[in-house]
Amino acid sequence: MHMGRKLQTNPRKSACQERSRLTVDAILEATTRVLIKEGYDRASTNKIAAVAGVSIGSLYQYFPSKEALVAAVIDRHTQEQMRVTRNALVKVAASPIEVAARELVSAAIDAHRVNPKLHRVLAEQIPRVGRLQNIEATERDAYVLVRGYLDAHRDEIDFADPDVAAFICVTAVEALTHAAVLRRPDILTDEKAEKFVDEVTDLVVRYLRKS
Amino acid sequence: MHMGRKLQTNPRKSACQERSRLTVDAILEATTRVLIKEGYDRASTNKIAAVAGVSIGSLYQYFPSKEALVAAVIDRHTQEQMRVTRNALVKVAASPIEVAARELVSAAIDAHRVNPKLHRVLAEQIPRVGRLQNIEATERDAYVLVRGYLDAHRDEIDFADPDVAAFICVTAVEALTHAAVLRRPDILTDEKAEKFVDEVTDLVVRYLRKS
């Protein structure tokens, strides 16, 4: 029975016995592993079920489509990432920008270090169609939080459009940490990482600070 | 299961008669159009051939695989983009950073405005093809050029590691222009665009300049 070509990303049924919770966990675990190893295109639902040690039917009992399955993995990952960022922002809500920026840049790097291989696949390979736009949503969340901080610290800041300023800071820091973690690990070795944090912090602070 | 798929992205044969050059052009044209309209997954080689008004066999005479076909489109596009950037850099080679930065930020925006819809598809959906190589290579080219500029203007610059500085500038400007063009067109309206260029220029100049 097909209900049109509707994009259905909600779980088909929720696991209410312990047994099925284990099944769902195994499926998500396997999806993550297969995505990392094979990439999105080659990660077939049959293969994922096999890796999970579960029949293909069970997979489709909990996830109505491949997209829904991947969306669940994305959700898991982005929530973990957002947790890191949000914590950092709360922690520095009252700190001056010099301190806050440094802390947030560190947090951004940490956030990107939560399963970086998965992060790479999600960021680079997942088609941005349908419900799979959650990754951009995370960035938007971060953007709102940062804008709140900037509004609260207006007096320390060389006042431009706070909207544009928040956009610039979030986009720049996100891109820099992303690129550093995924493409320039040489910049983030133990002895160099701090230097990198210094530089990115400097970028943001000099841009924002009255001078 | 056999997964011995070879990554072959070189043209199968080169067009040496005028007739076949037209065919190749039509195929590339059609690929671009179909990619924009349908995205990578739904852009089937059969459909592309049909749109090009060419048989599927002809397509495979010049491109050994779908990946090779898309790679050719990527090449075309990135070359066009690099041309814009390189021109700008040559133009400001002798200018102080205030002037140079502004020009380069403008150039970056222009480069992203070369067929932005295609750029979006390539940036968002294509990384699974050819492993990002071509697009990352472009960024690496830009990075080398900028590093050359920074080396030549060492005396104007608050000296940090020039390698890291170039990485930060290129990554930040690329990400900001990319995000602005694709996700915040409201920031680039005729009356606001200049303000955005000012801001990004400021970001870079304040970061680099002795102060």
Add this chain to the structure above:
DNA sequence: CAAAAATGTAAGCGATAGCTCATAATTGTC
């Protein structure tokens, strides 16, 4: 324990994708 509900299984369907190949049409050479 028996009936009902929840969970699990896997063969296989329908669709479509990328791609091949035998063949035909066109062009270049003499």
Add this chain to the structure above:
DNA sequence: GACAATTATGAGCTATCGCTTACATTTTTG
């Protein structure tokens, strides 16, 4: 005009994919 390259054609092969469905097993309920 004859003959060989070159270029173009498209029916159809093979493979795989996402997903359904008919059925088996386990757990809960009463």
